[in-house]
Amino acid sequence: MIPVAGLPEIRAGDDLAELVAAKIELEDGDVIVLAQKVVSKSEGRVVRLEEIEPTERALEIAGNDQDPRRIEAILREAKRVVRVRKPLVIAETKQGFICASAGVDTSNAPEPGMLVLLPEDADVSAGRIRERLRELTGRAVAVLVTDSFGRPWRQGTIDVAIGASGLEVIRDLRGKRDRVGYELHATMIAVADEIASAAELVMGKLDGIPAAIVRGLEVAGDGYARDLVIPEERDLFR
């Protein structure tokens, strides 16, 4: 796991692939992990609070403590509101992920008064960046876009995959047997989420390191992060 330090503050239109490739010599099989924040910024997925007119519902959820314009941005980003615990909104993003605030975030925004939104479709973002990396370096790499998500039952956030390209997102061991001949307990492993979490350990939110390379794993594949969304009827934990 290699942190990619020294990237500049990312602006709309910046070529993330070029910026990363300039910092580190890529190898075939590398997984380039990018924090959602830089991908969103490079895609111009930011909004100014002053340009947002809150609806009644946003005002109601915001109450007296929160900026209703921020709540409004969340409601606009949400495909579906899963739960409201004022002023917190748990929502399904356009891609189908369940997370706090539909991924809308004020921290690490380009300027005060701005919100960063998730990429429209981070799988597409990952594919585009991977293609560009191949063009620039000739290397066959995978790209992973990650974000920090809370989860039920457990304290704290972990980083998970919200966009992937060139990666074995889920390792399917169904039907595989252990040494005694029993079918394995954990038969579908969310490899992309595990790589996302691994990379977070070297990325650091305070140090402003929004990218890392994970090298030496054999995880090339053709999965998408959207494969990690489990259909409701098959979700035994919901």
Place this chain on the structure above:
Amino acid sequence: MIPVAGLPEIRAGDDLAELVAAKIELEDGDVIVLAQKVVSKSEGRVVRLEEIEPTERALEIAGNDQDPRRIEAILREAKRVVRVRKPLVIAETKQGFICASAGVDTSNAPEPGMLVLLPEDADVSAGRIRERLRELTGRAVAVLVTDSFGRPWRQGTIDVAIGASGLEVIRDLRGKRDRVGYELHATMIAVADEIASAAELVMGKLDGIPAAIVRGLEVAGDGYARDLVIPEERDLFR
């Protein structure tokens, strides 16, 4: 991340610390990650199906497809049954973790007809192994006991921490500011879970590699995996 290969099949009473220390030269600051399965086996936390008498409730949940003795073992291990979706039981373990089958598992058991249970308290297990490692090597290390858990909303399992000693289990960034001055979005990071997931990437269920060393992170601390259990009233995702 260094996989620890070549460990023998673990039996009750085996000294896991000694077995690991014999395979790899430990360094101060290392995190020794151990799959729950080997910790449980070393502690004799296995039961034979033939010794279990299923109750009515176990018979009812098992239906015609499942072994009711396995369901009975799960019910005995569960502090609380969270959800039954026959024949699957989601339960709270004695330590307070929510997972499938209260962690009871048939795969990678010592012999057919045996079930492996979770350690009684994997934080205690981690503490004991860490103490023994210090005794054997003089090194100040951390120990993490991990298991593969499913989760709501997302496909596949990821490895998480169920026992920890000597580790900064949760990194608390509350009140910390980003470069623009905004409070950070993800303010409590479940570092122990991220390390568990990272280690799974090199551990491999099929290859029988139940241990790994994570080196080079600055994560020494005094947290426990039980700190990862979020009190219900503060769980915004539940």
